[in-house]
Amino acid sequence: MVLAEELAKQQKSISVAEFFEKNKHLLGFDSPTRGIITTIKEAIDNALDACEESMVLPDILVIIRKTGSDTYSIAVEDNGPGIMPEQVPFVFGKLLYGSRFHQVRQSRGQQGIGISAAVLYAQLTSGTPAVVISRTGAKTKAHRFTLMIRTQTNEPEVLSHEEIDWALPHGTRIELEFASSMAAKKRLLEYLKYTSIVNPHARFRIEIDGEGTTFERVSGEVPPCPRSIKPHPHGIELGILKRMAAASDLPVEVFLQEEFSRVGKKTASEILALALIDGGVTASSLSPPDLKTLLATMQTVRIPAPPAQTCLSPIGEELLVEGLEKEFALDFVKARSRAPGVFSGHSFVVEAAIGYGGRLEAEGSAKILRFANRVPLLYQQGACAITQSIQSINWKGYGISQAGLPMGPVLILVHVASTNVPFTSESKDAVASIPEVEREIVLALQELGRDLKLFLSRRDRGRIAEDRARAVCAIIPDIASKVAEIVEAPVPDTSAIEGRIMRRVVVKRGLRGDHVSIRVDNHTAKPVELTLYDISADTGEGATIPPDFVSDLDGETTKCWRVALPPHESFLTEYPGSGGGSLSVQGIDESQMVLLNLDE
Numbered sequence: 001m002v003l004a005e006e007l008a009k010q011q012k013s014i015s016v017a018e019f020f021e022k023n024k025h026l027l028g029f030d031s032p033t034r035g036i037i038t039t040i041k042e043a044i045d046n047a048l049d050a051c052e053e054s055m056v057l058p059d060i061l062v063i064i065r066k067t068g069s070d071t072y073s074i075a076v077e078d079n080g081p082g083i084m085p086e087q088v089p090f091v092f093g094k095l096l097y098g099s100r101f102h103q104v105r106q107s108r109g110q111q112g113i114g115i116s117a118a119v120l121y122a123q124l125t126s127g128t129p130a131v132v133i134s135r136t137g138a139k140t141k142a143h144r145f146t147l148m149i150r151t152q153t154n155e156p157e158v159l160s161h162e163e164i165d166w167a168l169p170h171g172t173r174i175e176l177e178f179a180s181s182m183a184a185k186k187r188l189l190e191y192l193k194y195t196s197i198v199n200p201h202a203r204f205r206i207e208i209d210g211e212g213t214t215f216e217r218v219s220g221e222v223p224p225c226p227r228s229i230k231p232h233p234h235g236i237e238l239g240i241l242k243r244m245a246a247a248s249d250l251p252v253e254v255f256l257q258e259e260f261s262r263v264g265k266k267t268a269s270e271i272l273a274l275a276l277i278d279g280g281v282t283a284s285s286l287s288p289p290d291l292k293t294l295l296a297t298m299q300t301v302r303i304p305a306p307p308a309q310t311c312l313s314p315i316g317e318e319l320l321v322e323g324l325e326k327e328f329a330l331d332f333v334k335a336r337s338r339a340p341g342v343f344s345g346h347s348f349v350v351e352a353a354i355g356y357g358g359r360l361e362a363e364g365s366a367k368i369l370r371f372a373n374r375v376p377l378l379y380q381q382g383a384c385a386i387t388q389s390i391q392s393i394n395w396k397g398y399g400i401s402q403a404g405l406p407m408g409p410v411l412i413l414v415h416v417a418s419t420n421v422p423f424t425s426e427s428k429d430a431v432a433s434i435p436e437v438e439r440e441i442v443l444a445l446q447e448l449g450r451d452l453k454l455f456l457s458r459r460d461r462g463r464i465a466e467d468r469a470r471a472v473c474a475i476i477p478d479i480a481s482k483v484a485e486i487v488e489a490p491v492p493d494t495s496a497i498e499g500r501i502m503r504r505v506v507v508k509r510g511l512r513g514d515h516v517s518i519r520v521d522n523h524t525a526k527p528v529e530l531t532l533y534d535i536s537a538d539t540g541e542g543a544t545i546p547p548d549f550v551s552d553l554d555g556e557t558t559k560c561w562r563v564a565l566p567p568h569e570s571f572l573t574e575y576p577g578s579g580g581g582s583l584s585v586q587g588i589d590e591s592q593m594v595l596l597n598l599d600e
């Protein structure tokens with residue numbers, strides 16, 4: 001009894017800000033190194049969401065400066081719509097305050113915690129307030145705030161507020177100072193690189209202690225902003241249904257049609273008939289047992305999936321391929337966007353891409369790029385359903401070695417877009433195991449795996465054929481000189497035969513420092529590439545040279561190259577793709593080369 005009384009004295013409520021101050025790891029602020037990345041990520045997520053909502057091409061500036069032995073100041077500036085001055089203190093100075101939590105649509109932000117958690121982290125580690133500048137249009141002045149969070153009450157504390165002149169016509173800038181380190185600089189730049197791959201319409205400029213890097217946009221089109229939809233009956237829980245019904249004075253039959261997506265008159269009548277509920281009574285008068293029966297019946301009736309086209313914004317196969325090619329110069333890359341699916345009433349879509357070769361590391365496990373709602377996931381790779389789905393596939397069947405993850409110069413990208421991404425925690429690092437989502441990831445990757453296998457087997461066949469041709473060509477001069485010896489004739493020039501076997505233009509010795517012009521008229525518009533092989537180096541690796549000039553006239557393609565000859569004895573050029581074309585080489589003596597006709 002005495003103990004209970006003692007304990008009772010210690011009982012008191014905890015504000016959400018106090019809770020997260022103590023448990024900052026839950027929000028992704030578990031170490032100073034990670035703190036800087038999480039802060040920048042939260043600010044960039046907000047900037048991209050805001051630009052998308054206002055149909056603006058995002059121009060985002062990130063500035064990081066060292067201010068002390070272990071303190072850094074960061075500023076993130078966007079050209080979005082800005083924030084109304086009366087909202088600024090709440091957006092940045094109150095946890096669980098945001099515009100997206102109650103909306104059913106794809107967005108980066110969901111919880112209304114992100115940026116205020118960064119403000120909390122800054123005041124906790126450096127004791128300094130956040131500085132926010134925001135402007136909503138060219139006709140209004142910008143507002144500058146310095147503010148903190150009162151942790152005991154989770155309410156904003158505005159230290160100063162003034163109107164100022166600002167260069168940007170609209171946008172928001174947040175500046176924070178906190179204890180951190182730049183140990184994760186590489187990871188930060190990687191995060192920006194990956195963000196730019198899945199947001200090809202955005203430009204990111206980053207300045208770290210005066211040193212600048214820019215990730216340019218590859219698309220000038222703002223993706224359509226996903227529109228909010230009503231909740232789907234299959235994704236609703238009892239507590240939410242109770243709250244929605246209590247707030248409605250509509251007859252239940254109308255309530256179902258007005259408040260839920262995909263419920264028309266017919267479906268509403270079917271649900272109510274099965275639940276034995278009179279459609280004429282007002283929703284707020286339903287008893288708890290009625291609501292329980294209503295919910296159970298809603299789950300059993302067949303209702304079409306939510307309208308994914310409006311509430312989701314997938315990246316698309318073309319832009320995924322373009323973004324990856326830009327960053328990794330891959331030998332092979334393919335992407336797939338699957339048809340939208342649904343889990344527990346939430347729409348989702350899975351997109352995936354596989355890349356091979358190029359600038360990827362030849363050794364070690366595959367590069368895995370995980371994304372959720374166009375945001376790269378940088379931590380907890382092992383705990384993520386995306387990684388587990390990748391591991392569940394038998395990659396050996398697609399010609400790739402495997403040790404848990406696939407191995408070699410392979411890149412695997414998976415993007416899960418949803419109105420409610422099922423994260424394993426508030427720090428939004430990993431996607432939880434949802435069978436419907438995992439199935440779609442596996443199907444997308446299996447489809448791409450088949451394409452990769454085809455590419456690898458074609459490439460191997462080409463290599464085998466080339467090795468054979470190389471072996472044959474290596475003995476032709478010996479055979480020729482032996483035969484010449486036997487018949488007592490001069491040794492013939494066999495380079496024409498070699499050229500025919502290798503399907504190459506052979507340019508022979510004595511050309512040090514010279515240039516050669518090569519022109520290909522390709523009537524069939526088949527791709528023609530020129531690859532330089534340095535015979536003396538004999539590595540078998542050629543370098544593909546882009547043409548200096550390409551013209552397309554009446555379906556006839558002409559490509560011209562002016563090539564500086566390597567300072568070695570000889571070299572070869574090769575052009576895969578033949579038929580209906582002709583090739584001419586100028587600038588060297590006929591006797592110095594073998595010309596192979598593409599018509600052959």
Ligand SMILES: Nc1ncnc2c1ncn2[C@@H]1O[C@H](COP(=O)(O)OP(=O)(O)OP(=O)(O)O)[C@@H](O)[C@H]1O
Binds near residue numbers: 109
């Ligand atoms: N740069 C900005 N421009 C315009 N509005 C913004 C900006 N930053 C934040 N907001 C508004 O402030 C709200 C709160 O942002 P916050 O980062 O705290 O949460 P969130 O992005 O909604 O969710 P999450 O916690 O999942 O990141 C947002 O919902 C948005 O309405």
